[in-house]
Amino acid sequence: MRWLLCTALLALAACGQESAGEPVMRTEIGSGEADQAEALPEPAPTVASACRTIVFEEVSFTHCVADPKQHRIATDLGPDDGAPYRSLANLAAGRPAEAAPVAFAVNGGMFDEEGKPIGYYVEAGKRLKELNRNDGSGNFHLKPNGVFFGTGSRWQVRTAEDFYTNVGDRPEFGTQSGPMLVIGGNIHPEITENGPSRTIRNAVGVDAAGRAHFVQSAGAVSFGVLARLFRDELKTPNALYLDGSVSSLWDPASDRLDTRAPLGPLIVVETR
Template identity: 55%
Template sequence: MIFLVVSAIALSGCELQGGEPVTRTEIGSGSETRVALRREASACEVAIFEDVPLTHCIADPAKHKISTVLADPAGTAYRSLKTYGEALGDDAAVVAFAMNGGMYEGDGSPIGYYVEEGQRLEELDRGDGTGNFYLKPNGVFFGTDGFWEIRTSTDFLFNVSDRPQFGIQSGPMLVIDGQLHPEIQDDGPSKIVRNGVGIDDDGKAHFVISESALSFGQLARYFRDELQTPNALYLDGGVSGLWDPVTERMDDINNIGPLIVVTKKVSE
């Protein structure tokens, strides 16, 4: 797989000004762990859309669990996929893949609604502001017991009463009930490495990260036209990273916020 590094100008505070070389770092305690991982099929695959290389990862509720992760048991934010992977040690074998989640403050704390292991750490943000998060409608990616959803923040507020096991707010929505976000241009001037998540009609979660710069419109069309996800949510850009243990890909990007971790279900 060829990974491209592109410099671009960001739109929001969480999008870096310019691109930095991405380092791939191996996580694993020994050769036996690495050999075992290579025997498995990766949940991620390479795709090309409108001449842009992407990596597309699928979380299947029949095979996977999804969780949000922010900090270690002592409360210290991980701030990178590498730090989180190293902290897991041998437990890293259960990870199918992981990505950076939604947007965050300077200290790594989430902007907007955030739930981890059923505990709400941040409330829903319905305010106005500048930057991608506030390009309304924004939305919430959440789920419990293998049932995962993406809803606009307003829909979530008025129609979801039970607290989910995990939840993260970000913005903007890319696809809403099969339609592109009304404020997203077909191919706007802002192009940067980006990632997002969408849910298809079978309940599978599709995570996408671009390997070179692309516009919001291109990313949104990929979710709508290729993945056919009725609802999709932008996660972030410029700081977007992926950890895929099977291919030994580790995007060593520091000072990020919440992580979304997809783990393999273990037979009882």
């Protein structure tokens, strides 16, 4: 009898031993949760896109928001001492590994045949092109045109004349384009309600909270619809047209990388 009791005790002890090399499961009574002694790797974080699809006056747009609390804005023409990128794909391929993550990037103003800006352009605090106050033809010279610029977390859109008169300090970034779409809450006087000129278009405006709204149409759209979108829906007191048929967007979070005609200056929104 005593021999049988010892045998049983030895069997119980053997059952309680843990197999070598296997993780130990520890469960708190009542918690319903079990944790392994060896921590599992953290899942890769999911980055939400700063862009979404909206519909205004039966036209579809991609609407991307840069928030000064979450983002930085910079202009980028091309590699240092190199030719312009000419595309968002080249920008993406040329980004150094240590660079801040890109929330999104868009074409950023009008340019010449070499891809160089035809208006005011500042990159990383360095002015590469002076303010263009000349008269001429085309959308750029449909005055007033304007400047999108900023330093740190303060971003603005102003008419070129307002910028010339009232902005004394050089910003960290700046790009001139035209025409202005909305000026002090009013639509540009030369923009008709729904004119005959239709193409893919993109633009930028800054709201009262300091957020920069970037919009690109999914298809051909008039200046009038685009201007009313910024005035009536996005509530930006000033908005600036960036360009037409070349309008392009890079949104890494949604794997979108537009490849259209060659581009010039680029606006890059980085995650802080």
